[in-house]
Amino acid sequence: MMGLKCYFDSRNLKARVVCCGFAVAAPQVLAAPITFNTALPISEDEIILRQQLIFTQASGGAGVNEANVNSLTSLTLGGYGVSSKWSVFGVLPLAHINRELGSNDDRQLALGDGTLFSRYEIFRYDNKGATTRLSPLIGLRVPTGKTGVTSDGSVDVFGGLVATLASTQFNLGGQVLYTLNGSANDFQAGDSLTIDGSLQYRLWPKILNAQTRGFIFGVIEGNVTWQDDAQRNGVNLPQDSSMGGGTSVSISPGLQYAAQRWILETALTLPIADNFSNDALRPDYSVRTSLRLNF
Amino acid sequence: MMRFLMITGGLSLSFSLNGAALAGERQYDMRVDGLTCPFCVATSAKALKKIDGVRDVSVDLDLGLISVCAAEGTDLSDKRMTKLFRKKGFTFRGQTQIETCRLNQDAVDKPGEAKKVNHKPKDPKDQPHDKDREHREGYGS
Numbered sequence A: 001m002m003g004l005k006c007y008f009d010s011r012n013l014k015a016r017v018v019c020c021g022f023a024v025a026a027p028q029v030l031a032a033p034i035t036f037n038t039a040l041p042i043s044e045d046e047i048i049l050r051q052q053l054i055f056t057q058a059s060g061g062a063g064v065n066e067a068n069v070n071s072l073t074s075l076t077l078g079g080y081g082v083s084s085k086w087s088v089f090g091v092l093p094l095a096h097i098n099r100e101l102g103s104n105d106d107r108q109l110a111l112g113d114g115t116l117f118s119r120y121e122i123f124r125y126d127n128k129g130a131t132t133r134l135s136p137l138i139g140l141r142v143p144t145g146k147t148g149v150t151s152d153g154s155v156d157v158f159g160g161l162v163a164t165l166a167s168t169q170f171n172l173g174g175q176v177l178y179t180l181n182g183s184a185n186d187f188q189a190g191d192s193l194t195i196d197g198s199l200q201y202r203l204w205p206k207i208l209n210a211q212t213r214g215f216i217f218g219v220i221e222g223n224v225t226w227q228d229d230a231q232r233n234g235v236n237l238p239q240d241s242s243m244g245g246g247t248s249v250s251i252s253p254g255l256q257y258a259a260q261r262w263i264l265e266t267a268l269t270l271p272i273a274d275n276f277s278n279d280a281l282r283p284d285y286s287v288r289t290s291l292r293l294n295f
Numbered sequence B: 001m002m003r004f005l006m007i008t009g010g011l012s013l014s015f016s017l018n019g020a021a022l023a024g025e026r027q028y029d030m031r032v033d034g035l036t037c038p039f040c041v042a043t044s045a046k047a048l049k050k051i052d053g054v055r056d057v058s059v060d061l062d063l064g065l066i067s068v069c070a071a072e073g074t075d076l077s078d079k080r081m082t083k084l085f086r087k088k089g090f091t092f093r094g095q096t097q098i099e100t101c102r103l104n105q106d107a108v109d110k111p112g113e114a115k116k117v118n119h120k121p122k123d124p125k126d127q128p129h130d131k132d133r134e135h136r137e138g139y140g141s
Helices: A013-025 B002-023 B038-049 B078-088 B111-117 B131-137
Strands: A047-060 A068-081 A086-101 A104-111 A114-120 A123-127 A130-142 A156-167 A170-180 A192-204 A215-227 A246-258 A262-274 A281-294 B025-033 B054-060 B065-071 B091-098
Touching: A215 A262, A281 B038, B038 B054, B038 B065, B038 B078, B078 B091
Parallel strands: none
Antiparallel strands: A047 A068, A047 A281, A068 A086, A086 A104, A086 A114, A114 A130, A123 A130, A130 A156, A156 A170, A170 A192, A192 A215, A215 A246, A246 A262, A262 A281, B025 B065, B025 B091, B054 B065
16 A cells, blocks of 8 residues: 655665655555445546545654655646546545755755556346455556656556455455556556455444445555565565665545445555665554545 | 306415416436436436436435426427436436426426415415515505
């Protein structure tokens, strides 16, 4: 979820914080803690807009001299249903990053890397008040961000599978994504594998009828991300450096109100475990609020 | 005798008016699978209301049932509904028709007409004197 897409040499302390600041500021768009972007429902010839605000607090281990990074990211998503099975999406982040390194305080406001992806439904089984769907997706991340602040300048490609099992009482969603990170400025972030799971359980109303206009869901989501070691000039950076690979696990409880044409949601993401280097900057928590509109 | 004829004549006219109001509308109860959320309700209702003749739509998520009130002769054929719901991402299973529309009668028709349909002749002596109405319309002052 917190993609460690960094491009500076780990020997440079400030650069390490800068790039990890990006990682915190622009978490993997496709693994949103509240209802994955990849599983957003959209009908033919309809438009979906989703606006997220994400606040993230991160701090460094001993190797980063107790650096503090916090960021507020605006994540804007637009989607269009080309057909009942085929939909296309675009995501653009705008991040304000505040880095504190000892007595230095650095603040930056910049666009992040834009993401485009396309999803095609290959399996659907509907029954009364329930549906099961399976869709592969493919996309790319383009370097629209500010190089050195919110982007490493590379074009990255990702693909995966998203599955949904929905009913009137609960929704189960999951996705598996693999990202091939490109190379730029002699740096290449490690490829990553992301697995997300989401359970939304209807808390209100208890009974449905023709007058029902909205649901309140209790949400719990989990994420596991594995990332390979980064490379500089084609050489793997040490696993025990801040650019080294590893696996992280996080959990996101949340709440969602789903009306007929809009959804308001919020979630708190908490890291559970990771095996990254002590030098790595780690997220302490992340809070996100999101509004989704369907037209 | 004269009074009897006037009453029976009035009742006959009233029933024939009721019959005329109901004959123009039908209710279609459609079974649609895959409806799970308020969004499903909105997108289905929006698509159905675009069809000429459709006056009202009601969705029961638990039953997977969409009820449509439409003017007689409205094209809500199985073929058309199958295509419409496929485009929306759901599966149309079939439908039944009811000769009269019982769906939100007051909301479907114009308020005045809805009252006419269910109108039960009352003795004028039982009607409350509507002073507010007189005041609103200015003829009480």
